[in-house]
């Protein structure tokens with residue numbers, strides 16, 4: 001398998017002489033944040049993290065309808081946090097795209113390298129440091145965990161995408177597949193963060209329209225992606241945010257196309273008034 005290509009957020013600013021061009025879109029059903037707009041001046045700093053900045057690429061907007069937030073976090077050598085998560089109800093997934101992160105979960109040390117993945121249930125005691133000489137960059141996806149009476153809390157685990165198989169969809173001749181880190185029938189989990197792979201020229205051949213909300217971060221390649229009524233071109237480093245029920249489909253190519261995919265799963269809907 002080829003090494004994946006993880007794009008970096010851009011630094012600095014375009015020159016003052018540059019014509020304004022851009023692919024950023026924000027609509028009622030979806031947003032596209034292209035890598036070219038993830039620049040230094042749009043970063044955030046986080047409480048109790050040192051030598052660290054973050055691009056917040058998804059957050060709950062309306063206060064009740066959206067489920068998750070997603071950050072691209074960049075930790076400089078020597079940086080990190082011993083008090084990373086302020087909310088005891090939050091669960092998290094970390095996915096490393098560059099550099100090395102030293103993660104400690106409940107006293108156990110783990111080294112996360114590109115492709116490294118960690119699931120962090122609420123109240124687990126974790127800390128993260130960059131002990132290397134290069135910046136570390138990772139996605140941090142956070143959600144309020146919805147506990148259910150009679151179902152145990154999921155436990156923490158660490159993995160790497162290279163240690164997990166791609167499960168190809170039936171009927172696609174091994175052209176459209178998903179790398180899963182959690183068994184879909186494990187109802188302790190109320191969110192999945194998977195990796196979707198489409199081989200060159202492969203398609204999502206119908207407009208998936210479903211209740212799950214999505215964050216899609218393109219890890220590798222290019223595609224034309226259907227979002228609601230529009231077709232948008234995306235490439236490695238771009239992020240797409242999809243509200244529940246946003247129709248979605250895809251033509252991948254010319255190379256392999258892969259993305260990190262968040263979805264909320266396995267819980268009843270909140271009741272209306």
Ligand SMILES: NC(=O)N[C@H](N)C(=O)O
Nearest residue numbers: 196208212214248261263
């Ligand atoms: N846009 C997507 O990749 N959606 C997935 N098939 C999914 O909902 O799991």
